[in-house]
Amino acid sequence: xxxxxxxGRLTRDPELRTTPNGIATCQISIAxxxxxxxxxxxxxxxxxxxVWRRQAENVSKYCSKGSQVAVQGRIHTRNxxxxxxxxxxxxxxxxxxxxxxxxxxxxxxGQYSDPMPDYNNVDSTPNVPTTDITEDPFKDFGSEVVxxxxxxxx
Numbered sequence: 001x002x003x004x005x006x007x008g009r010l011t012r013d014p015e016l017r018t019t020p021n022g023i024a025t026c027q028i029s030i031a032x033x034x035x036x037x038x039x040x041x042x043x044x045x046x047x048x049x050x051v052w053r054r055q056a057e058n059v060s061k062y063c064s065k066g067s068q069v070a071v072q073g074r075i076h077t078r079n080x081x082x083x084x085x086x087x088x089x090x091x092x093x094x095x096x097x098x099x100x101x102x103x104x105x106x107x108x109x110g111q112y113s114d115p116m117p118d119y120n121n122v123d124s125t126p127n128v129p130t131t132d133i134t135e136d137p138f139k140d141f142g143s144e145v146v147x148x149x150x151x152x153x154x
Contacts, residue, residue, distance in 0.1 A: 002074040002075055003072075003073075003074060004071075004073055004074065004093055005070070005072050006030060006047060006070070007032065007068070007069070007070045007071075008030035008031050008033075008047065008068070008069065009031050009066055009067065009068050009069075010029065010030055010064065010065050010066060010067045011029045011030065011031050012028075012065050013064050013065050014026045014027070014028050014051075014056075014059050014060045014063055014064075015027045015028075015060075016056060023053060024052070024053055024057050025050060025052050025056050026050070026051040026052075026055075026056035026057075026059050027048070027049070027050060027051075028048075028051065028059060028063070028069075029046055029047065029048050030046070030047050030049060030069065030071065031046055031047075032044070032045050032047060047093060048090075048091075048092040048093070049093045049094075050076075050093070050094050050095065051098060055097075055098060059098055062100060063100065064103075066103070067100065068101040068103075069098050069099065069100055070098070070099040071093060071098050072095070072097040073093045073094050073095040073096045073097070074093065074096065075091065075092075075093055075094075076091070076092055076093070076094045077089065077090065077091045077092075078090050078092075
């Protein structure tokens with residue numbers, strides 16, 4: 001089985017192209033966290049991804065450098081010969097599905113701000129407001145409903 005799922009941020013703006021047959025294709029590269037080493041430091045892996053057809057057009061239109069995406073696809077290897085005769089090998093992910101998770105703008109500007117906390121930073125906590133409820137918030141909803149076990153359908 002050849003299946004891969006990655007979550008990362010675009011390292012550059014998408015490159016939209018069209019084949020001679022009119023099929024849209026887009027090249028992107030995402031940065032993903034690697035496995036921690038013995039010191040607990042994480043390396044970063046840069047993964048090349050190829051997107052096709054309507055999805056390629058959407059990625060080009062709605063994503064930019066820094067956008068966070070989830071990619072589901074398959075690993076593909078190919079090779080070619082350069083003009084000087086040397087052989088080159090390429091390993092990339094061919095995307096079957098891309099989900100947009102957030103923009104690269106963390107300052108709240110633009111059309112969409114990233115609501116996701118930074119899970120790479122252990123000290124980061126989501127900004128969740130806390131409230132102290134000292135009285136029953138449901139007191140104005142009417143009378144109390146009392147159910148017996150015979151009233152339940154299970």
